[in-house]
Amino acid sequence: SSDPKDPANDPSKVEGSEGNPGWGREREVGADLIRWLCVDHKAKDRVDPSGVNIQGAKITGELNLDFVIVPFPIHLRYCVLTEDASLERVEIPQLDLGGTWTNSINADGATVRGGVYLTFGFHADDEVQWSSAQIGGDLDCTGGTFNSPDGYALLADTLKVKGNVLLGDKFTARGEVNLVGAQIGGDLVCNGTFNNPERVALRMQLAGVKGNVFLVGGFNAKGKVTLPGAHIEGILSYCGAALKEATLDLRDAS
Numbered sequence: 001s002s003d004p005k006d007p008a009n010d011p012s013k014v015e016g017s018e019g020n021p022g023w024g025r026e027r028e029v030g031a032d033l034i035r036w037l038c039v040d041h042k043a044k045d046r047v048d049p050s051g052v053n054i055q056g057a058k059i060t061g062e063l064n065l066d067f068v069i070v071p072f073p074i075h076l077r078y079c080v081l082t083e084d085a086s087l088e089r090v091e092i093p094q095l096d097l098g099g100t101w102t103n104s105i106n107a108d109g110a111t112v113r114g115g116v117y118l119t120f121g122f123h124a125d126d127e128v129q130w131s132s133a134q135i136g137g138d139l140d141c142t143g144g145t146f147n148s149p150d151g152y153a154l155l156a157d158t159l160k161v162k163g164n165v166l167l168g169d170k171f172t173a174r175g176e177v178n179l180v181g182a183q184i185g186g187d188l189v190c191n192g193t194f195n196n197p198e199r200v201a202l203r204m205q206l207a208g209v210k211g212n213v214f215l216v217g218g219f220n221a222k223g224k225v226t227l228p229g230a231h232i233e234g235i236l237s238y239c240g241a242a243l244k245e246a247t248l249d250l251r252d253a254s
Helices: 031-039
Strands: 028-030 052-055 058-060 074-077 145-155 165-167 172-178 188-190 193-203 213-215 220-226 242-249
Touching: 028 031, 031 052, 031 058
Parallel strands: 028 058, 052 074, 145 172, 165 188, 172 193, 188 213, 193 220, 220 242
Antiparallel strands: none
16 A cells, blocks of 8 residues: 555564464565666666655565665665665665664765655664764654664764754654764754663764753653763753663763
8 A cells, every 4th residue: 555554554564463464475575676676777878766665565575785886766665674684885866765664774974965764653672873874864763663672772972963853752763872072963853762771862972963952841851961071062951851860970961
């Protein structure tokens, strides 16, 4: 169905069960086909400028775009990636994985000229890495779920983002969110759940934020929230934050 709200497009129902037929072979797309569209000279010249747009499909195999220069956006919405995604040092105009379920994503050193959308319904069951990546728009994780309770739910140390970093509106992280040394050109908005009890839930040492940092509203942390040496040019607000099970460390922050 082309309707993203259609229950048939719910990635949690990809596997068949009693009363649920699951997603059959007719909904499978090989990850190697997506790679071919991105690397084959004749193929990529025939892709529409709006890019590769796939909704409600089961992407089979590892999606590997390491070191690939992709001339068009990729939109995989409400899909299921059966294996990990490796996007190390990829160059791409925009990446949208809204509503998609996956295992791990390694986008270390990636360059995205526009935004990265890991939004409403996005679900990762292993580490999502954007270390040393450069993003020309927003890193939008609004409503996403990041599960890596024994490691990094989101590893984005030394990330450079020209826009905002949005971790809110039912954003959920189980494991550490690491923004050490990240440089953010806009605001950092955190009004989701950061769950890493007795360890660091949100780590921001030496991060630089040209806008504001909002740990507000629905911000709920279980674990340490550390900002030593962070530099915030706007305001730091944690009004209404749930910090009863958290430790807030602001040493040398300015």
